Amino acid sequence: MTPATPARAALIALDWGTSSLRAYRLDNAGRTLDTRHLPWGIMRLPQPLQDGAASTPLSGFDLAFDQACGDWLRAEPTLPVIACGMVGSAQGWQEAAYLDVPVDLERIGTLLTVVERHAAGPNATPLHIVPGLIQRHGLPNVMRGEETQVFGVMFDQTRGSDAHPADNVLIGLPGTHSKWVNARRGRVTHFDTFMTGEVYAVLRGHTILGRTMSEAPAPDMAAFERGVKVAGAPAGRAGVLSTIFSTRALGLTGELASTSQADYLSGLLIGHEIAALARMLHEQGELPRIVLCGDPALCERYIVAMQHYGLGTPEQAQNATERGLWHLAVCAGLVKAPPLTSASA
Amino acid sequence: MTPATPARAALIALDWGTSSLRAYRLDNAGRTLDTRHLPWGIMRLPQPLQDGAASTPLSGFDLAFDQACGDWLRAEPTLPVIACGMVGSAQGWQEAAYLDVPVDLERIGTLLTVVERHAAGPNATPLHIVPGLIQRHGLPNVMRGEETQVFGVMFDQTRGSDAHPADNVLIGLPGTHSKWVNARRGRVTHFDTFMTGEVYAVLRGHTILGRTMSEAPAPDMAAFERGVKVAGAPAGRAGVLSTIFSTRALGLTGELASTSQADYLSGLLIGHEIAALARMLHEQGELPRIVLCGDPALCERYIVAMQHYGLGTPEQAQNATERGLWHLAVCAGLVKAPPLTSASA
Numbered sequence: 001m002t003p004a005t006p007a008r009a010a011l012i013a014l015d016w017g018t019s020s021l022r023a024y025r026l027d028n029a030g031r032t033l034d035t036r037h038l039p040w041g042i043m044r045l046p047q048p049l050q051d052g053a054a055s056t057p058l059s060g061f062d063l064a065f066d067q068a069c070g071d072w073l074r075a076e077p078t079l080p081v082i083a084c085g086m087v088g089s090a091q092g093w094q095e096a097a098y099l100d101v102p103v104d105l106e107r108i109g110t111l112l113t114v115v116e117r118h119a120a121g122p123n124a125t126p127l128h129i130v131p132g133l134i135q136r137h138g139l140p141n142v143m144r145g146e147e148t149q150v151f152g153v154m155f156d157q158t159r160g161s162d163a164h165p166a167d168n169v170l171i172g173l174p175g176t177h178s179k180w181v182n183a184r185r186g187r188v189t190h191f192d193t194f195m196t197g198e199v200y201a202v203l204r205g206h207t208i209l210g211r212t213m214s215e216a217p218a219p220d221m222a223a224f225e226r227g228v229k230v231a232g233a234p235a236g237r238a239g240v241l242s243t244i245f246s247t248r249a250l251g252l253t254g255e256l257a258s259t260s261q262a263d264y265l266s267g268l269l270i271g272h273e274i275a276a277l278a279r280m281l282h283e284q285g286e287l288p289r290i291v292l293c294g295d296p297a298l299c300e301r302y303i304v305a306m307q308h309y310g311l312g313t314p315e316q317a318q319n320a321t322e323r324g325l326w327h328l329a330v331c332a333g334l335v336k337a338p339p340l341t342s343a344s345a
Numbered sequence: 346m347t348p349a350t351p352a353r354a355a356l357i358a359l360d361w362g363t364s365s366l367r368a369y370r371l372d373n374a375g376r377t378l379d380t381r382h383l384p385w386g387i388m389r390l391p392q393p394l395q396d397g398a399a400s401t402p403l404s405g406f407d408l409a410f411d412q413a414c415g416d417w418l419r420a421e422p423t424l425p426v427i428a429c430g431m432v433g434s435a436q437g438w439q440e441a442a443y444l445d446v447p448v449d450l451e452r453i454g455t456l457l458t459v460v461e462r463h464a465a466g467p468n469a470t471p472l473h474i475v476p477g478l479i480q481r482h483g484l485p486n487v488m489r490g491e492e493t494q495v496f497g498v499m500f501d502q503t504r505g506s507d508a509h510p511a512d513n514v515l516i517g518l519p520g521t522h523s524k525w526v527n528a529r530r531g532r533v534t535h536f537d538t539f540m541t542g543e544v545y546a547v548l549r550g551h552t553i554l555g556r557t558m559s560e561a562p563a564p565d566m567a568a569f570e571r572g573v574k575v576a577g578a579p580a581g582r583a584g585v586l587s588t589i590f591s592t593r594a595l596g597l598t599g600e601l602a603s604t605s606q607a608d609y610l611s612g613l614l615i616g617h618e619i620a621a622l623a624r625m626l627h628e629q630g631e632l633p634r635i636v637l638c639g640d641p642a643l644c645e646r647y648i649v650a651m652q653h654y655g656l657g658t659p660e661q662a663q664n665a666t667e668r669g670l671w672h673l674a675v676c677a678g679l680v681k682a683p684p685l686t687s688a689s690a
């Protein structure tokens with residue numbers, strides 16, 4: 001048996017965060033040929049072997065990198081490699097810059113940090129890390145990885161048939177730390193962070209609220225919506241530090257089953273996030289176009305909350321990270337820009 | 346050597362919560378003769394011996410009880426014993442009732458739950474557990490233990506030289522779960538819960554915010570005040586799920602030392618609690634008298650926040666739990682009411 005010749009690739013793109021690592025092999029039109037999902041986030045890398053004989057021992061980063069794309073590089077050694085996310089943080093492989101907001105998105109691609117992988121040999125392909133963004137006005141704010149998703153969303157927006165690249169766009173990236181990013185004319189102008197996902201996880205895992213919860217056989221969207229509504233109701237005016245306690249109290253009064261409490265809490269937290277966002281947006285006047293990008297089940301929850309708080313139904317973007325990494329690599333000159341007809345395929 | 350005859354007691358009072366147990370031996374004027382502090386909260390009781398021979402094995406509750414006051418009872422076997430707190434919860438020794446708010450405080454003392462301690466022998470002194478309070482209007486709310494502190498504060502208020510028992514009083518009980526209790530004419534009319542203390546502990550112990558914090562040699566009250574102010578400033582309008590991320594971001598921008606981040610986060614959380622409370626109070630019109638009761642260092646932080654948000658400087662109450670347990674025991678007929686002159690000593 002002769003193995004099939006693999007399709008020729010043009011770029012290896014890594015989405016390397018705190019808890020996981022995704023690797024993409026992309027062709028010369030930016031189309032995804034292969035995807036891998038590994039558990040090697042920067043906070044839980046594979047352990048290097050304690051081998052005193054090795055002159056340049058491989059780090060956990062080297063090992064994770066090799067598992068993610070070593071075989072792809074051995075098959076095509078000249079492929080460039082680009083990465084975004086916490087791999088560029090102070091706790092990452094090498095610290096990449098933060099660019100100050102407001103910033104033109106295309107500028108991001110010209111300021112990649114190059115990591116020479118000496119431990120992998122003298123001619124090892126280097127890794128190019130995308131910079132993060134920092135906002136210094138008001139309360140400071142930072143992102144690493146989400147700038148690439150924003151790039152992916154914005155690029156595809158400007159290629160869409162009804163796109164208005166000059167419009168105000170608000171891009172929502174729900175997750176462990178939700179980001180809401182304002183962009184206009186290819187420029188990121190402002191962003192906010194909400195620690196909603198991480199707060200949910202610790203309230204459920206490490207406080208008294210988790211003690212009365214039990215696993216539900218399926219998501220209880222009615223309990224979720226109930227929480228969403230409380231966040232903006234008169235009963236919720238004391239704020240999230242107060243309303244979360246009702247998860248327990250409603251259980252004690254027999255008004256909320258143990259299997260519904262996690263979804264109710266999720267609704268409260270996402271509800272407080274979206275109620276605050278809606279208040280800020282309505283104060284500013286006209287609503288921007290809103291594009292949501294993230295895990296589909298989580299986006300569905302955000303859409304319920306956005307509809308409840310008068311933000312309408314957002315557009316949804318797919319595959320923003322790999323689209324963003326591809327177009328950043330084009331901006332950086334790591335790959336040649338494809339003809340538009342291919343890119344829009 | 347003859348041991349000194351111990352002063353005669355009239356009551357044993359237990360403040361028995363989730364994480365600790367305090368025992369008080371009180372004389373016939375309600376004065377404290379002895380105090381003990383044990384780590385035997387209801388969620389971490391001593392382990393019973395696995396002794397197959399015992400016909401009625403002692404539970405963790407029995408063992409903790411014996412360590413708290415067994416010798417006091419052996420010296421004076423007729424002493425009544427009263428307890429408040431989570432010992433009366435579904436996870437406690439025996440579930441005590443919840444009384445519906447609004448409720449007259451004196452009624453609390455007439456509805457104690459009696460726990461017969463069969464494992465300790467046929468004539469063992471029973472334990473009397475104080476009921477909790479439940480509020481069913483709006484979002485439901487519950488307390489166990491704080492009703493006793495409120496009783497202690499209110500009783501001493503009505504005995505004070507400038508007391509106005511008919512006044513509206515707002516009693517603040519900062520802690521793991523802060524309670525703010527409205528009382529009028531000896532009647533609890535409403536209360537709110539904020540999970541501020543527990544949220545602080547899990548954000549510090551289990552989220553990315555804790556990773557950049559380091560121990561401070563002393564409290565950094567300037568960092569605390571900075572957090573308090575952010576909570577009510579335009580920069581804080583996105584709410585606490587958003588502002589807490591600035592703890593990390595200010596560290597990354599070099600504007601907040603690692604040793605100051607915990608106090609800044611404490612300021613943010615207490616600031617959001619007090620800002621919400623102040624908004625609700627100002628909407629209601631005239632401010633009530635406010636009495637604060639709790640750990641002195643924590644109360645100091647709350648006072649800074651209350652001054653910042655226009656609530657003035659509250660009165661402070663001392664020893665509210667033991668005062669409350671004493672007066673509840675009087676209401677319940679467990680001990681005889683002392684002459685007023687002694688009680689006010």
